[in-house]
Amino acid sequence: MSEPSISQIITNTVKELRQNVPDCVAAGMVDMSTGMLLAVDTVDSHPGEVLDLLAAATFDMFQGRNVVMIEEMFNKRRGIDNAGHYFREILVNSENLVHLFIRSSMAEDMVSVVVTRRSVNIGMLFAQARMVMRRLDASLAG
Structure with a gap:
């Protein structure tokens, strides 16, 4: 049996996030x-423009000009050269939803986005999402 492609690993990870993270929508x-959305799985259909904006907002939060400057400043003050990205996870609470963004440890160019209902237990959200991301990283490591 052949090993799954990167595309299949990403698709499987997104489905696993949707299925395993509590209250995930x-x-x-x-x-x-x-800055492109590689895969998505939702309970509702959303216009392509909304999904494109989500991908662009994710990019800005993790690698926007000011964020990169902050990361460089933190690394410089710590005497670290080329340490990679400083910000690993970002949690955003909106009026009705909770949005969790997690950068992959093995492939820093991949960030997962998990959107849940506001009623989610935040601890379980992090625990389940991190568990899925560890499996993604293990798959990418080979």
Whole structure:
């Protein structure tokens, strides 16, 4: 049996996030090198423009000009050269939803997006999403 492609690993990860994270209404994976949404799984259909904006917002939160400047400043003050990205996870609470963004440890250009209902237990959200991301990283490591 052949090993799954990167595309299949990403698709499986997004489906696993949607299925395993409590109160999850949507999950996706954004490629930070292009700003493109690689895969998405939602309970409702959403216009392409909304999904494109989600990918662009994810890119801005993790690799926008000011964020990169902050990361460089933190690394410089710590005497670290080329340490990679400083910000690993971002949690955003909106009026009705909770949005969790997690950068892959093995492929820093991949960020997962998990959207849940506001009623989610935040601890379980992090625990389940991190568990799925560890499996993604293990799959990418080979």
